[in-house]
Amino acid sequence: MWAGGPGDEAGGMNTSATYTDAHPSQTPPPNRAQDPTPGQGSNPAPRLAIQAIGLRKTYGKGDAQVRPLDDLSLDIEAERFTAIMGPSGSGKSTLLNMLAGLDTPDSGEVFIGRTAISRLNDRKLTALRRDRIGFVFQSFNLVPAMSAEENILLPSQLSGQKTDRRIFDRMVDLLGLRERLGHRPHELSGGQQQRVAVARALVAQPDVLVADEPTGNLDSNSGEEVLNILRASVDELGQTVVMVTHDPRAAARADRVVLLADGRLAGELAQPDPESVATALMNVTAASAASGAAPAGQSAGSPAGHGAAAATAPTVGGAR
Numbered sequence: 001m002w003a004g005g006p007g008d009e010a011g012g013m014n015t016s017a018t019y020t021d022a023h024p025s026q027t028p029p030p031n032r033a034q035d036p037t038p039g040q041g042s043n044p045a046p047r048l049a050i051q052a053i054g055l056r057k058t059y060g061k062g063d064a065q066v067r068p069l070d071d072l073s074l075d076i077e078a079e080r081f082t083a084i085m086g087p088s089g090s091g092k093s094t095l096l097n098m099l100a101g102l103d104t105p106d107s108g109e110v111f112i113g114r115t116a117i118s119r120l121n122d123r124k125l126t127a128l129r130r131d132r133i134g135f136v137f138q139s140f141n142l143v144p145a146m147s148a149e150e151n152i153l154l155p156s157q158l159s160g161q162k163t164d165r166r167i168f169d170r171m172v173d174l175l176g177l178r179e180r181l182g183h184r185p186h187e188l189s190g191g192q193q194q195r196v197a198v199a200r201a202l203v204a205q206p207d208v209l210v211a212d213e214p215t216g217n218l219d220s221n222s223g224e225e226v227l228n229i230l231r232a233s234v235d236e237l238g239q240t241v242v243m244v245t246h247d248p249r250a251a252a253r254a255d256r257v258v259l260l261a262d263g264r265l266a267g268e269l270a271q272p273d274p275e276s277v278a279t280a281l282m283n284v285t286a287a288s289a290a291s292g293a294a295p296a297g298q299s300a301g302s303p304a305g306h307g308a309a310a311a312t313a314p315t316v317g318g319a320r
C-alpha cells in the first residue's frame, strides 16, 4: 500500500479544487469510505478514486459530427483494476482521457478523488496529472537516448521532486528490471520497454494508473507479463488501475469490465473471465451495429441505438 494511500485527500495536493467548489448543478461525490451504508458498518461501500458524471463530448459539425461520450456516468473504485472495453469508436479512449484529466468534457464533471477537474486552471490541471495520475500507453513513450533508470526517474526530475529510493528499488524488483537499468530502450524488448513505462508511472505513486492498450504492441507472453504487473500493483500495492483494451483475455485480468457502446455505458461484468468478456463484447458490438450507429463516427444528432445497446447490456457478475 502506498504511503498515504491512493486517493488520500487528507494528504492531497494543495492545488486542488474540491467538490465543495464544484458547479452547483453537479452532484458531489459521496465519501463512501467514511460513509458506510447504514447497517453495513463492518463492510463499507468501496472508496471512489474517480467519479464521472454526465459526460458529453462532441467533435466536428454537421454531418461530420460525432459524439464519443453521450451522458456517460461511471464510478471507478479505488484499489481495484477496472477494464474498459467496447467496439471501435465507442468512446473508450475519449473516456480514459477525461478520467485522467487529459481532455475536458463539453458538459458533465470528473472528480479525481474529491477534486472537480473542471474547476482547475491549466497549471493546476497539469499539476494534478503530474502528481496524481500515472500514464501507460500502447507506444511506451520512452526517451530513446536515456537509460531505463533515467526514463523511470525522468518525471520526478522534471517536476523537481525527489524519488523515494526505496520505492524505486521496490518497483525495479517487482518489474524485474534490475539487470536492465543501464539499457536504453532500443536495447530492450517491447515487454521490457513497457515494464519500464509501468515503473515510471508507479514510482510517482499516483492515485490512479491509466493504461490505454498497454499490451497492444506486445506479443502474448510480454503482454501477459505486463498484465501480471498491473494486477500485482493492485493486489500488492493497493494501486488503482483503469485500462482500455480490445483483448478479452487482458480485460479478464481486471476486477471489473465496463462496456461502452456509442458513447454510453452498455453493461459491465464483475469477476470477468475471457469467455464472458468476449461474449459480452460481441453482444454489445452486435447491438450497436444493429442500432445503425456507425462505430467510428456516429452522428451526434442521431439518438438511435442507445436504447438497443443498453437493452442488451450484459449482466453483472460473470464467473471467473
Ligand SMILES: Nc1ncnc2c1ncn2[C@@H]1O[C@H](COP(=O)(O)OP(=O)(O)OP(=O)(O)O)[C@@H](O)[C@H]1O
Pocket (backbone or CB within 6 Å): 059, 060, 066, 067, 068, 086, 087, 088, 089, 090, 091, 092, 093, 094, 095, 295, 296, 297, 298
Ligand atoms: N480529437 C478528435 N477529433 C474528432 N473526432 C474524434 C477525436 N477523438 C475521437 N474522435 C472520434 O470519437 C469517436 C470515439 O473515439 P475513441 O478514440 O474514443 O474511440 P475508441 O473506442 O477508443 O476507439 P478504438 O477502439 O478504435 O481506439 C470516434 O468516432 C473518433 O473518430
